[in-house]
Amino acid sequence: MAIAPEAIHDAVINVPGVLNCHDIASRGVLGRQAFIEMHLVVDSDSVEVAHQITEKVEAILDQKYAPVRATTHLEPKSYSSEQISFV
Numbered sequence: 001m002a003i004a005p006e007a008i009h010d011a012v013i014n015v016p017g018v019l020n021c022h023d024i025a026s027r028g029v030l031g032r033q034a035f036i037e038m039h040l041v042v043d044s045d046s047v048e049v050a051h052q053i054t055e056k057v058e059a060i061l062d063q064k065y066a067p068v069r070a071t072t073h074l075e076p077k078s079y080s081s082e083q084i085s086f087v
């Protein structure tokens, strides 16, 4: 993995509207090109608002780990998990 999942979790969970972030994975080379994937649960049932939250998540990850491509997988609130990585 390129980035510790705990570090990604700490950054993402502080984004307003993010309720849960788990199954975090990263690959690539930090500082050259990193790729991050995660599952997200957000505090909105509106696709439009949920999308805005994922854009904020991507912007924060970009500030910390650029160049990075972040892929988020949105899940309904009932899927909340305490697991924060694949390990």
Ligand SMILES: [Zn+2]
Pocket (backbone or CB within 6 Å): 022, 023, 039, 040, 075, 079, 081
């Ligand atoms: Zn999940």
